[in-house]
Amino acid sequence: MIQLFHVYKQYAGEAPALADVSLDIDKGEFVFLTGPSGAGKSTLLKLVLCAEQITSGQLLIFGRNVARIRDTSVPVIRRNMGFVFQDFKLLPQRTVLENVGFPLEVRAFSPREVRRRSLAVLEQVGLAGKADKFPLSLSGGEQQRVAVARALVADPPMLLADEPTGNLDPDMTLEVMDLLSGANRRGTTVLVATHDRSLLERYRHRVVALEAGRVAFDGELAPKAAAR
Numbered sequence: 001m002i003q004l005f006h007v008y009k010q011y012a013g014e015a016p017a018l019a020d021v022s023l024d025i026d027k028g029e030f031v032f033l034t035g036p037s038g039a040g041k042s043t044l045l046k047l048v049l050c051a052e053q054i055t056s057g058q059l060l061i062f063g064r065n066v067a068r069i070r071d072t073s074v075p076v077i078r079r080n081m082g083f084v085f086q087d088f089k090l091l092p093q094r095t096v097l098e099n100v101g102f103p104l105e106v107r108a109f110s111p112r113e114v115r116r117r118s119l120a121v122l123e124q125v126g127l128a129g130k131a132d133k134f135p136l137s138l139s140g141g142e143q144q145r146v147a148v149a150r151a152l153v154a155d156p157p158m159l160l161a162d163e164p165t166g167n168l169d170p171d172m173t174l175e176v177m178d179l180l181s182g183a184n185r186r187g188t189t190v191l192v193a194t195h196d197r198s199l200l201e202r203y204r205h206r207v208v209a210l211e212a213g214r215v216a217f218d219g220e221l222a223p224k225a226a227a228r
């Protein structure tokens with residue numbers, strides 16, 4: 001589903017943000033991307049989201065070489081992805097229901113269908129009662145769940161999340177992780193960047209650890225470390 005071959009990403013600075021990264025993420029996988037601050041996690045997600053371009057190497061997304069992709073094709077690729085950011089990126093002037101329905105609106109679903117599906121996914125994240133509220137009147141955890149609902153509403157084949165639990169307390173963290181795991185069980189490929197080692201140990205998924213832009217580890221944590 002996502003393949004990187006010897007990918008380098010160099011911003012203006014001297015050291016590359018990603019150096020010689022080769023990875024293969026299959027359909028239906030749940031992958032944690034981890035590593036210290038500055039290791040390149042967000043950069044890798046941005047490349048997959050086509051928000052940044054690789055400097056060299058090859059990146060295939062849904063089998064498509066995106067190094068030579070035209071700007072007009074980017075929305076087509078993104079239509080197959082949901083994303084969750086640490087800072088939520090909710091639209092403050094729109095209600096919770098409207099925020100969640102946004103990905104369906106851009107896909108030209110009828111207003112009735114947008115409402116039906118948005119309410120259903122809000123129910124799933126335990127926020128049906130907040131549908132008519134505005135995001136800023138919600139707690140951080142609730143806003144994050146709205147962001148997850150928005151990412152899931154269109155049932156995307158692929159979900160990307162950058163520190164989706166970074167602002168949450170332990171209970172909310174588990175709730176958000178359970179939502180992501182539920183989507184994965186229904187077939188969505190999930191890629192989550194996180195610093196939080198306890199998540200890696202609690203959820204037995206593939207772990208890709210980056211260090212200074214390079215893959216330092218790729219596999220499952222040893223059973224001893226994976227306290228369940």
Ligand SMILES: Nc1ncnc2c1ncn2[C@@H]1O[C@H](COP(=O)(O)OP(=O)(O)OP(=O)(O)O)[C@@H](O)[C@H]1O
Pocket residue numbers: 011012013016017035036037038039040041042043044195
């Ligand atoms: N737009 C940019 N311009 C220049 N350098 C950048 C840019 N974005 C990231 N970098 C640099 O690239 C490197 C990797 O950054 P990145 O944000 O991908 O790391 P990260 O692992 O996500 O870190 P964090 O956990 O702190 O978010 C860092 O050295 C960072 O300073």
